[in-house]
Amino acid sequence: MTEEQHITSVYDRDLEAIQAKIMKMGGLVEAAILDAAQSLETRDEELAEKVRVGDRAIDDLEEMINEDAARLIALRAPTAGDLRIVLSVMKISSNLERIGDYAKNMAKRTTILSQMSPIHGSQTALRRMAREVNEMLKDALDSYIQRDAGKAQAVINRDADVDQMYNALFREFLTFMMEDPRNITACMHLHFIAKNTERMGDHVTSIAEQVVYLVTGGTPEEGRPKGDKTSTDAAYSPQM
Amino acid sequence: MTEEQHITSVYDRDLEAIQAKIMKMGGLVEAAILDAAQSLETRDEELAEKVRVGDRAIDDLEEMINEDAARLIALRAPTAGDLRIVLSVMKISSNLERIGDYAKNMAKRTTILSQMSPIHGSQTALRRMAREVNEMLKDALDSYIQRDAGKAQAVINRDADVDQMYNALFREFLTFMMEDPRNITACMHLHFIAKNTERMGDHVTSIAEQVVYLVTGGTPEEGRPKGDKTSTDAAYSPQM
Numbered sequence: 001m002t003e004e005q006h007i008t009s010v011y012d013r014d015l016e017a018i019q020a021k022i023m024k025m026g027g028l029v030e031a032a033i034l035d036a037a038q039s040l041e042t043r044d045e046e047l048a049e050k051v052r053v054g055d056r057a058i059d060d061l062e063e064m065i066n067e068d069a070a071r072l073i074a075l076r077a078p079t080a081g082d083l084r085i086v087l088s089v090m091k092i093s094s095n096l097e098r099i100g101d102y103a104k105n106m107a108k109r110t111t112i113l114s115q116m117s118p119i120h121g122s123q124t125a126l127r128r129m130a131r132e133v134n135e136m137l138k139d140a141l142d143s144y145i146q147r148d149a150g151k152a153q154a155v156i157n158r159d160a161d162v163d164q165m166y167n168a169l170f171r172e173f174l175t176f177m178m179e180d181p182r183n184i185t186a187c188m189h190l191h192f193i194a195k196n197t198e199r200m201g202d203h204v205t206s207i208a209e210q211v212v213y214l215v216t217g218g219t220p221e222e223g224r225p226k227g228d229k230t231s232t233d234a235a236y237s238p239q240m
Numbered sequence: 241m242t243e244e245q246h247i248t249s250v251y252d253r254d255l256e257a258i259q260a261k262i263m264k265m266g267g268l269v270e271a272a273i274l275d276a277a278q279s280l281e282t283r284d285e286e287l288a289e290k291v292r293v294g295d296r297a298i299d300d301l302e303e304m305i306n307e308d309a310a311r312l313i314a315l316r317a318p319t320a321g322d323l324r325i326v327l328s329v330m331k332i333s334s335n336l337e338r339i340g341d342y343a344k345n346m347a348k349r350t351t352i353l354s355q356m357s358p359i360h361g362s363q364t365a366l367r368r369m370a371r372e373v374n375e376m377l378k379d380a381l382d383s384y385i386q387r388d389a390g391k392a393q394a395v396i397n398r399d400a401d402v403d404q405m406y407n408a409l410f411r412e413f414l415t416f417m418m419e420d421p422r423n424i425t426a427c428m429h430l431h432f433i434a435k436n437t438e439r440m441g442d443h444v445t446s447i448a449e450q451v452v453y454l455v456t457g458g459t460p461e462e463g464r465p466k467g468d469k470t471s472t473d474a475a476y477s478p479q480m
Contacts, residue, residue, distance in 0.1 A: 070323055077317035083310055090327075094334075174424060181418045188414065188431070195432075 011076045018068045018089055019145070022096070025061040026141045028054065029096045030134055032103035033200065037130035039107055040193065041123040043114040051107035058100035065093040088210045092144065095203040095210075099137070102196040106130075109189045116186040119176055122169065126193055129165045133200045136162070140207045144214075152211035155204065162201035169194040251316045258308045258329055259385070262336070265301040266381040268294065269336050270374055272343035273440065277370035279347055280433065281363040283354045291347035298340035305333040328450045332384065335443040335450075339377070342436040346370075349429045356426040359416055362409065366433055369405045373440045376402070380448045392451035395444065402441035409434040 032051050039048035069086050072078070078086060113123075136155050143151035173187040173194075272291050279288035309326050312318070318326060353363075376395050383391035413427040413434075 066327075070320070070327060073313055074318070074320045074323050078314070080310075080314045083314050087306075087310060087330075174428065177417065177424050178421045181421060184414060184417050184424075188410075191428070192435075 011072070011078065011082065014068070014072050014076065015082075015085065015089075018065055018072065018086075021061055021065050021068070022089060022092055023141065023145070025058060025065070025093060025096050026137065028058050028061070029100045029103070030137055032058065032100055032107075033130050033134045033137070036103040036106040036110070037127040039110045040113065041127045043110070045111055045114060048107040048110035052104055055100050055104040058097060062093045062097040066090060084214060088214050091210055092207050095207050099200045099203050102200050105196055106193050109193055113186060113189055119183060119186050119190060120172075122172065122176075122190050125165070125169060125172075126190065126197065129162060129169070129194065129197050130200075132158075132162055132165065133197055133204060136201065136204045137207075140204050140211065143208060143211045147211070147215050149212050149215040152208040152215070155208040156212070159201050159205045162198055166194050166198040251312070251318065251322065254308070254312050254316065255322075255325065255329075258305055258312065258326075261301055261305050261308070262329060262332055263381065263385070265298060265305070265333060265336050266377065268298050268301070269340045269343070270377055272298065272340055272347075273370050273374045273377070276343040276346040276350070277367040279350045280353065281367045283350070285351055285354060288347040288350040292344055295340050295344040298337060302333045302337040306330060324454060328454050331450055332447050335447050339440045339443050342440050345436055346433050349433055353426060353429055359423060359426050359430060360412075362412065362416075362430050365405070365409060365412075366430065366437065369402060369409070369434065369437050370440075372398075372402055372405065373437055373444060376441065376444045377447070380444050380451065383448060383451045384454075387451070387455050389452050389455040392448040392455070395448040396452070399441050399445045402438055406434050406438040 032054060035047050035054075036051045038044065039051065069090050072086055073083065076082075136158055139151060140155045142148070143155065170191065173191045176183045177187045272294060275287050275294075276291045278284065279291065309330050312326055313323065316322075376398055379391060380395045382388070383395065410431065413431045416423045417427045
Protein backbone atom coordinates (compact mmCIF):
# COMPACT_ATOMS: atom_id res chain seq x y z
CA MET A 1 0.00 0.00 0.00
CA THR A 2 1.46 3.37 -0.96
CA GLU A 3 1.62 6.29 1.42
CA GLU A 4 -1.00 8.15 -0.58
CA GLN A 5 -3.53 5.31 -0.49
CA HIS A 6 -3.00 5.04 3.21
CA ILE A 7 -3.79 8.72 3.74
CA THR A 8 -6.85 8.49 1.50
CA SER A 9 -8.31 5.59 3.40
CA VAL A 10 -7.90 7.34 6.76
CA TYR A 11 -9.61 10.36 5.26
CA ASP A 12 -12.44 8.21 3.90
CA ARG A 13 -12.93 6.56 7.27
CA ASP A 14 -13.14 9.93 9.00
CA LEU A 15 -15.59 11.18 6.41
CA GLU A 16 -17.75 8.08 6.74
CA ALA A 17 -17.89 8.59 10.49
CA ILE A 18 -19.18 12.13 9.96
CA GLN A 19 -21.71 10.98 7.39
CA ALA A 20 -22.95 8.35 9.82
CA LYS A 21 -23.63 11.16 12.29
CA ILE A 22 -25.54 13.05 9.60
CA MET A 23 -27.73 10.00 9.06
CA LYS A 24 -28.31 9.63 12.79
CA MET A 25 -29.22 13.31 12.98
CA GLY A 26 -31.52 12.89 9.98
CA GLY A 27 -33.30 9.99 11.70
CA LEU A 28 -33.89 12.06 14.84
CA VAL A 29 -35.19 15.00 12.82
CA GLU A 30 -37.55 12.78 10.81
CA ALA A 31 -38.96 11.35 14.04
CA ALA A 32 -39.31 14.86 15.50
CA ILE A 33 -41.36 16.05 12.52
CA LEU A 34 -43.75 13.09 12.68
CA ASP A 35 -44.07 13.14 16.47
CA ALA A 36 -44.68 16.88 16.57
CA ALA A 37 -47.41 16.65 13.94
CA GLN A 38 -48.99 13.66 15.67
CA SER A 39 -48.93 15.38 19.06
CA LEU A 40 -50.70 18.34 17.47
CA GLU A 41 -53.42 16.25 15.90
CA THR A 42 -54.05 13.89 18.82
CA ARG A 43 -53.43 16.57 21.49
CA ASP A 44 -50.81 14.33 23.03
CA GLU A 45 -48.89 16.62 25.39
CA GLU A 46 -46.58 13.85 26.52
CA LEU A 47 -45.43 13.25 22.95
CA ALA A 48 -45.00 17.01 22.48
CA GLU A 49 -42.79 17.11 25.57
CA LYS A 50 -40.71 14.27 24.13
CA VAL A 51 -40.11 16.31 20.96
CA ARG A 52 -39.16 19.40 22.95
CA VAL A 53 -36.67 17.52 25.11
CA GLY A 54 -35.32 15.51 22.18
CA ASP A 55 -34.24 18.62 20.29
CA ARG A 56 -31.20 18.80 22.55
CA ALA A 57 -29.78 15.61 21.06
CA ILE A 58 -30.19 17.06 17.55
CA ASP A 59 -28.36 20.25 18.53
CA ASP A 60 -25.56 18.24 20.13
CA LEU A 61 -25.12 16.18 16.97
CA GLU A 62 -24.80 19.33 14.87
CA GLU A 63 -22.08 20.60 17.16
CA MET A 64 -20.23 17.28 16.98
CA ILE A 65 -20.47 17.22 13.19
CA ASN A 66 -19.08 20.76 12.97
CA GLU A 67 -16.18 19.87 15.23
CA ASP A 68 -15.43 16.65 13.37
CA ALA A 69 -15.55 18.44 10.02
CA ALA A 70 -13.23 21.21 11.22
CA ARG A 71 -10.82 18.62 12.62
CA LEU A 72 -10.92 16.67 9.38
CA ILE A 73 -10.10 19.77 7.34
CA ALA A 74 -7.29 20.80 9.70
CA LEU A 75 -5.68 17.35 9.91
CA ARG A 76 -6.19 15.99 6.40
CA ALA A 77 -6.07 19.17 4.29
CA PRO A 78 -8.55 17.71 1.79
CA THR A 79 -8.37 18.45 -1.92
CA ALA A 80 -10.94 20.74 -3.54
CA GLY A 81 -13.40 17.90 -4.29
CA ASP A 82 -13.12 16.34 -0.85
CA LEU A 83 -13.36 19.73 0.77
CA ARG A 84 -16.62 20.29 -1.04
CA ILE A 85 -18.01 17.13 0.58
CA VAL A 86 -16.92 18.21 4.04
CA LEU A 87 -18.39 21.68 3.63
CA SER A 88 -21.65 20.22 2.32
CA VAL A 89 -21.84 18.05 5.43
CA MET A 90 -21.67 21.17 7.57
CA LYS A 91 -24.42 22.86 5.55
CA ILE A 92 -26.66 19.80 5.68
CA SER A 93 -26.28 19.47 9.44
CA SER A 94 -27.14 23.15 9.81
CA ASN A 95 -30.31 22.61 7.74
CA LEU A 96 -31.25 19.58 9.81
CA GLU A 97 -30.79 21.56 12.99
CA ARG A 98 -33.16 24.25 11.76
CA ILE A 99 -35.79 21.68 10.79
CA GLY A 100 -35.49 20.21 14.27
CA ASP A 101 -36.05 23.67 15.74
CA TYR A 102 -39.26 24.08 13.77
CA ALA A 103 -40.48 20.69 14.96
CA LYS A 104 -39.75 21.73 18.53
CA ASN A 105 -41.67 24.96 18.00
CA MET A 106 -44.62 22.98 16.64
CA ALA A 107 -44.56 20.76 19.72
CA LYS A 108 -44.50 23.82 21.98
CA ARG A 109 -47.66 25.17 20.39
CA THR A 110 -49.40 21.83 20.92
CA THR A 111 -49.73 22.62 24.61
CA ILE A 112 -51.55 25.92 24.05
CA LEU A 113 -53.66 24.60 21.19
CA SER A 114 -54.80 21.67 23.31
CA GLN A 115 -56.65 24.19 25.47
CA MET A 116 -58.60 25.62 22.50
CA SER A 117 -61.37 24.17 20.40
CA PRO A 118 -59.97 22.47 17.31
CA ILE A 119 -60.30 24.35 14.02
CA HIS A 120 -62.22 22.33 11.39
CA GLY A 121 -59.67 19.61 10.76
CA SER A 122 -56.76 21.99 10.27
CA GLN A 123 -54.61 19.85 12.52
CA THR A 124 -55.16 16.94 10.15
CA ALA A 125 -54.17 19.05 7.13
CA LEU A 126 -51.06 20.20 8.99
CA ARG A 127 -50.11 16.62 9.78
CA ARG A 128 -50.49 15.72 6.10
CA MET A 129 -48.18 18.61 5.22
CA ALA A 130 -45.65 17.48 7.85
CA ARG A 131 -45.76 13.94 6.44
CA GLU A 132 -44.98 15.25 2.98
CA VAL A 133 -42.00 17.20 4.33
CA ASN A 134 -40.87 14.09 6.17
CA GLU A 135 -41.01 12.01 2.97
CA MET A 136 -39.02 14.67 1.14
CA LEU A 137 -36.40 14.68 3.88
CA LYS A 138 -36.06 10.91 3.72
CA ASP A 139 -35.54 11.10 -0.05
CA ALA A 140 -33.11 14.02 0.23
CA LEU A 141 -30.95 12.10 2.70
CA ASP A 142 -31.13 8.96 0.52
CA SER A 143 -30.07 11.01 -2.49
CA TYR A 144 -27.14 12.31 -0.46
CA ILE A 145 -25.92 8.86 0.53
CA GLN A 146 -26.46 7.49 -2.99
CA ARG A 147 -25.06 10.67 -4.60
CA ASP A 148 -28.17 10.62 -6.79
CA ALA A 149 -28.70 14.05 -8.37
CA GLY A 150 -31.92 12.91 -10.12
CA LYS A 151 -33.53 11.93 -6.84
CA ALA A 152 -32.37 15.20 -5.29
CA GLN A 153 -33.87 17.17 -8.17
CA ALA A 154 -37.18 15.35 -7.65
CA VAL A 155 -37.18 16.49 -4.02
CA ILE A 156 -36.57 20.08 -5.12
CA ASN A 157 -39.52 19.90 -7.50
CA ARG A 158 -41.82 18.54 -4.79
CA ASP A 159 -41.29 21.61 -2.63
CA ALA A 160 -43.91 23.36 -4.75
CA ASP A 161 -46.54 20.93 -3.38
CA VAL A 162 -45.70 21.89 0.18
CA ASP A 163 -45.91 25.55 -0.75
CA GLN A 164 -49.31 24.93 -2.29
CA MET A 165 -50.53 23.18 0.85
CA TYR A 166 -49.37 26.19 2.83
CA ASN A 167 -51.14 28.65 0.53
CA ALA A 168 -54.39 26.70 0.85
CA LEU A 169 -54.12 26.64 4.64
CA PHE A 170 -53.33 30.36 4.81
CA ARG A 171 -56.55 31.09 2.90
CA GLU A 172 -58.50 28.75 5.18
CA PHE A 173 -57.20 30.38 8.34
CA LEU A 174 -58.12 33.83 7.09
CA THR A 175 -61.65 32.62 6.43
CA PHE A 176 -62.01 30.99 9.84
CA MET A 177 -60.81 34.13 11.57
CA MET A 178 -63.21 36.34 9.67
CA GLU A 179 -66.12 33.99 10.35
CA ASP A 180 -65.60 33.97 14.08
CA PRO A 181 -63.16 36.18 16.03
CA ARG A 182 -62.98 33.50 18.72
CA ASN A 183 -60.94 31.49 16.20
CA ILE A 184 -58.28 34.17 15.87
CA THR A 185 -55.82 33.09 18.56
CA ALA A 186 -55.89 29.43 17.58
CA CYS A 187 -55.58 30.33 13.91
CA MET A 188 -52.56 32.52 14.58
CA HIS A 189 -50.81 29.56 16.16
CA LEU A 190 -51.92 27.13 13.46
CA HIS A 191 -50.80 29.55 10.81
CA PHE A 192 -47.37 29.73 12.43
CA ILE A 193 -47.16 25.98 12.37
CA ALA A 194 -48.11 25.92 8.70
CA LYS A 195 -45.52 28.57 7.84
CA ASN A 196 -42.85 26.75 9.83
CA THR A 197 -43.66 23.49 8.08
CA GLU A 198 -43.35 25.28 4.76
CA ARG A 199 -39.93 26.53 5.94
CA MET A 200 -38.94 22.97 6.87
CA GLY A 201 -39.63 22.15 3.22
CA ASP A 202 -37.29 24.98 2.19
CA HIS A 203 -34.53 23.52 4.33
CA VAL A 204 -35.09 20.05 2.89
CA THR A 205 -34.86 21.63 -0.56
CA SER A 206 -31.63 23.27 0.47
CA ILE A 207 -30.25 19.83 1.44
CA ALA A 208 -31.27 18.45 -1.97
CA GLU A 209 -29.58 21.42 -3.66
CA GLN A 210 -26.37 20.55 -1.82
CA VAL A 211 -26.60 17.05 -3.25
CA VAL A 212 -27.09 18.33 -6.81
CA TYR A 213 -24.13 20.65 -6.35
CA LEU A 214 -21.99 17.85 -4.91
CA VAL A 215 -22.76 15.42 -7.70
CA THR A 216 -22.88 17.70 -10.74
CA GLY A 217 -20.74 20.59 -9.52
CA GLY A 218 -23.49 22.95 -10.68
CA THR A 219 -26.66 24.43 -9.27
CA PRO A 220 -30.04 22.68 -9.78
CA GLU A 221 -31.88 22.74 -13.13
CA GLU A 222 -33.75 25.92 -12.51
CA GLY A 223 -34.15 28.42 -9.72
CA ARG A 224 -35.91 26.99 -6.72
CA PRO A 225 -39.64 27.57 -7.21
CA LYS A 226 -40.91 30.20 -4.81
CA GLY A 227 -44.32 28.85 -3.98
CA ASP A 228 -45.41 30.99 -1.06
CA LYS A 229 -47.42 33.59 -2.90
CA THR A 230 -49.08 35.06 0.18
CA SER A 231 -46.63 37.95 0.30
CA THR A 232 -47.41 39.14 -3.22
CA ASP A 233 -50.57 37.48 -4.50
CA ALA A 234 -53.48 39.80 -5.14
CA ALA A 235 -55.84 37.10 -3.83
CA TYR A 236 -54.71 38.04 -0.34
CA SER A 237 -55.64 41.68 -0.72
CA PRO A 238 -58.51 42.94 1.46
CA GLN A 239 -61.06 42.23 -1.28
CA MET A 240 -61.00 38.52 -0.53
CA MET B 241 11.82 36.82 5.47
CA THR B 242 11.42 33.14 6.26
CA GLU B 243 9.25 30.80 4.22
CA GLU B 244 6.77 30.51 7.08
CA GLN B 245 6.29 34.27 7.44
CA HIS B 246 5.77 34.54 3.74
CA ILE B 247 3.01 31.93 3.79
CA THR B 248 1.38 33.56 6.79
CA SER B 249 1.23 36.95 5.12
CA VAL B 250 -0.33 35.58 1.95
CA TYR B 251 -2.90 33.81 4.11
CA ASP B 252 -3.60 37.01 6.03
CA ARG B 253 -4.07 38.96 2.84
CA ASP B 254 -6.55 36.38 1.51
CA LEU B 255 -8.43 36.41 4.78
CA GLU B 256 -8.57 40.20 4.83
CA ALA B 257 -10.03 40.17 1.33
CA ILE B 258 -12.80 37.83 2.50
CA GLN B 259 -13.46 39.93 5.57
CA ALA B 260 -13.74 43.02 3.40
CA LYS B 261 -16.48 41.24 1.46
CA ILE B 262 -18.25 40.42 4.73
CA MET B 263 -18.21 44.11 5.63
CA LYS B 264 -19.54 45.06 2.21
CA MET B 265 -22.28 42.46 2.57
CA GLY B 266 -23.04 43.79 6.07
CA GLY B 267 -23.41 47.30 4.70
CA LEU B 268 -25.87 46.15 2.03
CA VAL B 269 -27.91 44.19 4.58
CA GLU B 270 -28.03 47.15 6.99
CA ALA B 271 -29.31 49.38 4.18
CA ALA B 272 -31.87 46.75 3.16
CA ILE B 273 -33.31 46.57 6.71
CA LEU B 274 -33.67 50.34 7.00
CA ASP B 275 -35.03 50.80 3.47
CA ALA B 276 -37.55 47.98 3.85
CA ALA B 277 -38.85 49.39 7.13
CA GLN B 278 -39.02 52.89 5.67
CA SER B 279 -40.86 51.72 2.56
CA LEU B 280 -43.37 50.00 4.82
CA GLU B 281 -43.99 53.10 6.93
CA THR B 282 -44.07 55.68 4.13
CA ARG B 283 -45.75 53.32 1.61
CA ASP B 284 -42.90 53.95 -0.77
CA GLU B 285 -43.26 51.20 -3.39
CA GLU B 286 -40.26 52.40 -5.35
CA LEU B 287 -38.02 51.99 -2.33
CA ALA B 288 -39.54 48.55 -1.69
CA GLU B 289 -38.70 47.56 -5.25
CA LYS B 290 -35.11 48.72 -4.70
CA VAL B 291 -34.83 46.41 -1.68
CA ARG B 292 -36.29 43.47 -3.61
CA VAL B 293 -33.91 43.91 -6.53
CA GLY B 294 -30.93 44.65 -4.28
CA ASP B 295 -31.18 41.28 -2.53
CA ARG B 296 -29.49 39.70 -5.52
CA ALA B 297 -26.23 41.52 -4.78
CA ILE B 298 -26.34 40.20 -1.20
CA ASP B 299 -26.86 36.63 -2.39
CA ASP B 300 -24.00 36.97 -4.87
CA LEU B 301 -21.66 38.19 -2.15
CA GLU B 302 -22.50 35.19 0.01
CA GLU B 303 -21.64 32.86 -2.84
CA MET B 304 -18.35 34.65 -3.48
CA ILE B 305 -17.44 34.51 0.21
CA ASN B 306 -18.16 30.78 0.31
CA GLU B 307 -16.01 30.17 -2.74
CA ASP B 308 -13.17 32.32 -1.44
CA ALA B 309 -13.28 30.58 1.93
CA ALA B 310 -13.25 27.11 0.35
CA ARG B 311 -10.35 28.12 -1.87
CA LEU B 312 -8.46 29.53 1.10
CA ILE B 313 -8.88 26.32 3.06
CA ALA B 314 -7.87 24.17 0.08
CA LEU B 315 -4.80 26.24 -0.85
CA ARG B 316 -3.48 27.35 2.53
CA ALA B 317 -4.49 24.42 4.76
CA PRO B 318 -4.96 26.76 7.74
CA THR B 319 -4.14 25.74 11.31
CA ALA B 320 -6.95 25.03 13.77
CA GLY B 321 -7.17 28.66 14.94
CA ASP B 322 -7.11 30.13 11.46
CA LEU B 323 -9.58 27.55 10.26
CA ARG B 324 -11.98 28.66 12.96
CA ILE B 325 -11.84 32.19 11.54
CA VAL B 326 -12.55 30.99 8.01
CA LEU B 327 -15.46 28.84 9.13
CA SER B 328 -16.89 31.71 11.18
CA VAL B 329 -16.76 33.89 8.07
CA MET B 330 -18.93 31.34 6.25
CA LYS B 331 -21.43 31.22 9.10
CA ILE B 332 -21.62 35.00 9.36
CA SER B 333 -22.22 35.39 5.64
CA SER B 334 -24.96 32.78 5.84
CA ASN B 335 -26.62 34.75 8.68
CA LEU B 336 -26.34 37.98 6.71
CA GLU B 337 -27.93 36.34 3.69
CA ARG B 338 -30.92 35.22 5.78
CA ILE B 339 -31.36 38.71 7.25
CA GLY B 340 -31.32 40.10 3.71
CA ASP B 341 -34.03 37.60 2.76
CA TYR B 342 -36.25 38.78 5.59
CA ALA B 343 -35.75 42.40 4.52
CA LYS B 344 -36.74 41.44 0.98
CA ASN B 345 -39.85 39.69 2.30
CA MET B 346 -40.77 42.81 4.29
CA ALA B 347 -40.40 44.91 1.14
CA LYS B 348 -42.63 42.48 -0.79
CA ARG B 349 -45.41 42.88 1.74
CA THR B 350 -45.17 46.69 1.47
CA THR B 351 -46.91 46.51 -1.90
CA ILE B 352 -49.95 44.66 -0.58
CA LEU B 353 -50.13 46.63 2.65
CA SER B 354 -50.08 49.89 0.70
CA GLN B 355 -53.53 48.93 -0.62
CA MET B 356 -55.00 48.51 2.87
CA SER B 357 -55.85 51.04 5.57
CA PRO B 358 -52.94 51.45 7.97
CA ILE B 359 -53.27 49.78 11.36
CA HIS B 360 -52.98 52.26 14.26
CA GLY B 361 -49.30 53.16 13.88
CA SER B 362 -48.11 49.55 13.74
CA GLN B 363 -45.88 50.40 10.81
CA THR B 364 -44.09 52.95 12.98
CA ALA B 365 -43.59 50.38 15.74
CA LEU B 366 -42.25 47.92 13.18
CA ARG B 367 -39.82 50.50 11.87
CA ARG B 368 -38.58 51.13 15.42
CA MET B 369 -38.03 47.41 15.83
CA ALA B 370 -36.14 47.24 12.52
CA ARG B 371 -33.96 50.16 13.59
CA GLU B 372 -33.05 48.34 16.79
CA VAL B 373 -32.07 45.23 14.81
CA ASN B 374 -30.05 47.41 12.46
CA GLU B 375 -28.14 48.96 15.38
CA MET B 376 -27.46 45.51 16.78
CA LEU B 377 -26.14 44.33 13.42
CA LYS B 378 -23.82 47.33 13.16
CA ASP B 379 -22.43 46.57 16.63
CA ALA B 380 -22.13 42.84 15.92
CA LEU B 381 -20.07 43.52 12.78
CA ASP B 382 -17.94 46.08 14.66
CA SER B 383 -17.35 43.53 17.40
CA TYR B 384 -16.26 41.05 14.74
CA ILE B 385 -13.72 43.40 13.16
CA GLN B 386 -12.43 44.54 16.56
CA ARG B 387 -12.55 40.98 17.97
CA ASP B 388 -14.38 42.49 20.94
CA ALA B 389 -16.18 39.76 22.89
CA GLY B 390 -17.63 42.27 25.36
CA LYS B 391 -19.33 44.24 22.62
CA ALA B 392 -20.60 40.99 21.07
CA GLN B 393 -22.02 39.88 24.42
CA ALA B 394 -23.85 43.22 24.72
CA VAL B 395 -25.49 42.56 21.34
CA ILE B 396 -26.60 39.12 22.52
CA ASN B 397 -28.18 40.65 25.61
CA ARG B 398 -30.06 43.25 23.56
CA ASP B 399 -31.88 40.56 21.61
CA ALA B 400 -34.29 40.30 24.53
CA ASP B 401 -35.49 43.88 23.77
CA VAL B 402 -36.34 42.91 20.22
CA ASP B 403 -38.20 39.85 21.47
CA GLN B 404 -40.14 42.05 23.88
CA MET B 405 -41.09 44.44 21.06
CA TYR B 406 -42.33 41.45 19.09
CA ASN B 407 -44.40 40.12 21.99
CA ALA B 408 -46.04 43.52 22.45
CA LEU B 409 -46.88 43.75 18.74
CA PHE B 410 -48.28 40.20 18.67
CA ARG B 411 -50.68 41.14 21.47
CA GLU B 412 -51.64 44.34 19.66
CA PHE B 413 -52.38 42.54 16.40
CA LEU B 414 -54.59 40.01 18.15
CA THR B 415 -56.57 42.84 19.70
CA PHE B 416 -56.95 44.70 16.39
CA MET B 417 -58.16 41.56 14.67
CA MET B 418 -60.69 40.79 17.34
CA GLU B 419 -61.98 44.37 17.34
CA ASP B 420 -62.62 44.43 13.62
CA PRO B 421 -62.39 41.45 11.25
CA ARG B 422 -61.59 43.84 8.40
CA ASN B 423 -58.18 44.25 10.06
CA ILE B 424 -57.38 40.54 9.83
CA THR B 425 -55.61 40.37 6.47
CA ALA B 426 -53.45 43.42 7.14
CA CYS B 427 -52.62 42.18 10.62
CA MET B 428 -51.56 38.78 9.30
CA HIS B 429 -49.04 40.49 7.06
CA LEU B 430 -47.88 42.89 9.74
CA HIS B 431 -47.52 40.03 12.16
CA PHE B 432 -45.33 38.21 9.67
CA ILE B 433 -43.15 41.25 9.32
CA ALA B 434 -42.85 41.50 13.11
CA LYS B 435 -41.94 37.84 13.41
CA ASN B 436 -39.40 38.10 10.60
CA THR B 437 -37.83 41.13 12.23
CA GLU B 438 -37.57 39.19 15.46
CA ARG B 439 -35.86 36.42 13.46
CA MET B 440 -33.44 38.96 11.99
CA GLY B 441 -32.52 39.71 15.60
CA ASP B 442 -31.86 36.00 16.17
CA HIS B 443 -29.49 35.94 13.20
CA VAL B 444 -27.68 39.04 14.46
CA THR B 445 -27.36 37.28 17.82
CA SER B 446 -25.95 34.29 16.04
CA ILE B 447 -23.28 36.51 14.44
CA ALA B 448 -22.41 37.93 17.86
CA GLU B 449 -22.17 34.40 19.24
CA GLN B 450 -19.66 33.56 16.51
CA VAL B 451 -17.56 36.53 17.66
CA VAL B 452 -17.63 35.41 21.29
CA TYR B 453 -16.63 31.92 20.21
CA LEU B 454 -13.84 33.26 17.98
CA VAL B 455 -12.37 35.50 20.67
CA THR B 456 -12.81 33.39 23.80
CA GLY B 457 -12.99 29.93 22.28
CA GLY B 458 -16.11 29.29 24.36
CA THR B 459 -19.84 29.87 24.05
CA PRO B 460 -21.45 33.09 25.35
CA GLU B 461 -22.00 33.74 29.07
CA GLU B 462 -25.37 32.11 29.29
CA GLY B 463 -27.85 30.46 26.99
CA ARG B 464 -29.29 32.88 24.47
CA PRO B 465 -32.42 34.33 26.02
CA LYS B 466 -35.54 32.99 24.31
CA GLY B 467 -37.76 36.02 24.38
CA ASP B 468 -40.60 35.01 22.08
CA LYS B 469 -43.05 33.73 24.64
CA THR B 470 -46.02 33.61 22.32
CA SER B 471 -45.63 29.89 21.73
CA THR B 472 -45.87 28.99 25.42
CA ASP B 473 -47.12 31.98 27.43
CA ALA B 474 -50.51 31.52 29.08
CA ALA B 475 -51.32 35.17 28.27
CA TYR B 476 -51.87 34.03 24.69
CA SER B 477 -54.40 31.41 25.63
CA PRO B 478 -57.98 31.99 24.44
CA GLN B 479 -58.89 33.75 27.69
CA MET B 480 -57.12 36.92 26.64
